[in-house]
Amino acid sequence: MIKSTYIQIIIRSLLLAATAITSFYTLQESFLITSIVLMLLFLGQILLFIDYIKSTLAEVEKSIDCLLYEDYTFTVHNSKQKYPLHQKTALLLEKYKKAALQQTSEQQIFTNIINSLSIGILMLRKDTDGKIDVYQLNDTFVDFLNIPKYYQWNLLKEKIKPIADIFQHEEWQKRKHVLSLKLNDTTETFYFKTAVTKTHEFDYLIVTMETIQQLIDKKEKESWYKLMNVMSHEIINTITPISSLAENLDSLLQEGAPNDETLIELSQGLNIIKRRSHHLTTFVDSYRKLAELPLPEKEIFNVARLIRNTISLFQPEFEEKKVNINLNASEKLNLSADKKQMEQILINLITNSIFAVSGTENPQIDIELVQKNNKCIISVSDNGEGIPKDIKEKIFIPYFTTRKNGSGIGLTLSKSMVESHNGTLFFSSGNGKTTFIVSLNNSIAI
Numbered sequence: 001m002i003k004s005t006y007i008q009i010i011i012r013s014l015l016l017a018a019t020a021i022t023s024f025y026t027l028q029e030s031f032l033i034t035s036i037v038l039m040l041l042f043l044g045q046i047l048l049f050i051d052y053i054k055s056t057l058a059e060v061e062k063s064i065d066c067l068l069y070e071d072y073t074f075t076v077h078n079s080k081q082k083y084p085l086h087q088k089t090a091l092l093l094e095k096y097k098k099a100a101l102q103q104t105s106e107q108q109i110f111t112n113i114i115n116s117l118s119i120g121i122l123m124l125r126k127d128t129d130g131k132i133d134v135y136q137l138n139d140t141f142v143d144f145l146n147i148p149k150y151y152q153w154n155l156l157k158e159k160i161k162p163i164a165d166i167f168q169h170e171e172w173q174k175r176k177h178v179l180s181l182k183l184n185d186t187t188e189t190f191y192f193k194t195a196v197t198k199t200h201e202f203d204y205l206i207v208t209m210e211t212i213q214q215l216i217d218k219k220e221k222e223s224w225y226k227l228m229n230v231m232s233h234e235i236i237n238t239i240t241p242i243s244s245l246a247e248n249l250d251s252l253l254q255e256g257a258p259n260d261e262t263l264i265e266l267s268q269g270l271n272i273i274k275r276r277s278h279h280l281t282t283f284v285d286s287y288r289k290l291a292e293l294p295l296p297e298k299e300i301f302n303v304a305r306l307i308r309n310t311i312s313l314f315q316p317e318f319e320e321k322k323v324n325i326n327l328n329a330s331e332k333l334n335l336s337a338d339k340k341q342m343e344q345i346l347i348n349l350i351t352n353s354i355f356a357v358s359g360t361e362n363p364q365i366d367i368e369l370v371q372k373n374n375k376c377i378i379s380v381s382d383n384g385e386g387i388p389k390d391i392k393e394k395i396f397i398p399y400f401t402t403r404k405n406g407s408g409i410g411l412t413l414s415k416s417m418v419e420s421h422n423g424t425l426f427f428s429s430g431n432g433k434t435t436f437i438v439s440l441n442n443s444i445a446i
Contacts, residue, residue, distance in 0.1 A: 060089060062074055063089045063090075063092065063093055066093060067092070067093070067096055070096075070100060074093070075090070075093070110136075111136065114136055114138040115138045115139050115140075117138060117140060118140060118210075119140060119208050119209060119210040120138065120140045120141030120142075120143075120144045120145075120207075120208065120209035120210065121136065121137070121138045121140070121141055121206070121207070121208055121209070122134070122136070122137050122138075122141050122206075122207040122209070123135040123136035123137070123204060123205070123206050123207070124153065124204070124205040124207070125202050125203070125204055126172070126202060126203045126204075126205070127201065127202055128201065132153045133151075133152070133153055134150070134151045134152065134153050134156055135204065137149060137150075137151065137156075140209075141209060144183075144188075144190070144209060144211075145159070145160060145163075145181070145183065146183055147159040147160065162179060162181060163179065163181075163192065163207075163209075166179070166192060166194070167194050167205060167207065172194070172196045172203060172205045173194070173196065174194060174195055174196060175192070175193070175194045176191075176192070176193050176194075177191075177192045177193075178190070178191055178192070179192060188211060189211065190209055190210065190211055191209070191210055191211070192207060192208070192209050193207070193208045194206065194207050194208075195208075246273070248269065295420065296337060296338035296341060296417075296420055296421055297338050297340075298336050298337055298338055299336070299337075299338075299339055300334050300335070300336050301334060301335060301337075301339050302331075302333070302334055303329070303330075303333050303334065303335045303342075303369055303376060303378070304329035304330065304331045304333060304369055306339065306342060306343060306346070307327065307329055307346060307367060307369060307378070308327070308329075309343075310343055310346040310347060310350065311325060311327065311350070311367070313347070314350055314354065317354060318354075321354065321357075321358065321363065322363065323354060323357060323363045323364070323365060324362070324363065324364045324365070325364075325365050325367070326364065326365070326366045326367070327366075327367045327368075327369075328366070328367070328368045328369070329367070329368070329369035330369055330370055330371060333369060333371050333376060335376050335440060337421050337440060338417075338421070341417040341420075341421075342417075344413070344414070344417065345414045345417055345418060345425075345438060346378075346380075348410040348411065348413065348414045349380040349414065349436050349438075350365065350367075350380060351410065352410065352411070352436075353365045353380055353381075353382035353384065353434075355384075356382050356384025356385060356386075356434060357382050357383060357384040358384075359384075359385065360383055360384050360385065362383075363382070363383065363384070364382065364383050365380065365381070365382045366379075366380075366381040366382075367379070367380050367381075368381075374441070375439050375440065375441060376438075376439070376440040376441075377437065377438070377439055377440075378437070378438040378440075379435050379436070379437045379438075380435070380436050381433055381434065381435040381436075382433070382434055383432055383433055384434060386429045386430065386432070386433075386434050387427070387429040387434055392429070395411055395427065396411055396412055396415050411425075418438055418440070421440055421441070422441055423438060423439050423440040423441065424438075424439045425437070425438050425439075
């Protein structure tokens, strides 16, 4: 108990003791009336003492109830705050009141952020008894589905039954799912992702929802940003030295009649400008080729024969760099495709493999041709240094290259040509082996 409260209790206790002793002695002396008066006074002091204790505890109890039930409307009167116990109780109430207001403000900000997102978000909360309630639900989610904004799970799950079936399990799990829904006489395809977060008291399921078109737009923007970064970097790296060199050459001409030394500097500077301009022209031309890729002119040809002919083009380089080349090909496999484009794809993949094994002991390149499920599968593998994790996502970006003299469009062009045949080009890298795989339809076994 606080010091001043102790003092008041001690004083009241001493008064009670003094009154009791006085009553006892007066009773012994047969002062009956005086004794009765003193006894009544004694009882009155006991009642006042009890009332004081009760009023003090009542204030504290009210404060504790407010904290317990998060009701901060109760305040301790200023006149009572002169006592330390009431003062600290008032400070405690104020502290928790501010914390509650801060939490409410942060929750409002969090809600506003979720509502501003272009993807739908639903957050469910489940307690230890398995009861589920809606923790957050943004406007985009209900707008996608054209439903009311229910915050009671029993009502909401009936409105989103096809979606609820995705995660209606005893144990919430991380999932990815594509679902087509019929909305307003039109069918829309959505991509769903779920994530789970656990606390000591609740489990939270976060469901995100976006249309397939949103995903496509997002990927297109990312591709454009990456492409523009590479292009601007390449153009600036070419234009900057040309601009600086042109200023230097102009200053030489301003000095007067050129002598032999000035003419030599002018000649060297112009050659540098010529080389850099040629490099920029080549760069732009490669972009034009990428942007104006012609449609495939398909013909039927033997794939194994095409691979062998392409390998023969690199035979001198294989011998010079002591690269061991292995071919495992199905000889009776024909393909309906653009032969020139297929040859260019193989050239690009083999060129990359030769570069990858340049610093490898016992360099080896393996090429395999098989037919699986009426698909022509061509894989080109090498035991080179592999593809680092930090650049795996950049491999197919136009003009991205790790080679000093590389153009950066080989793999991009190859991927575009494969996709123009409705095929796929992908890779895997790890455990000392990197493999690029071309998968094409329209294969014909003979």
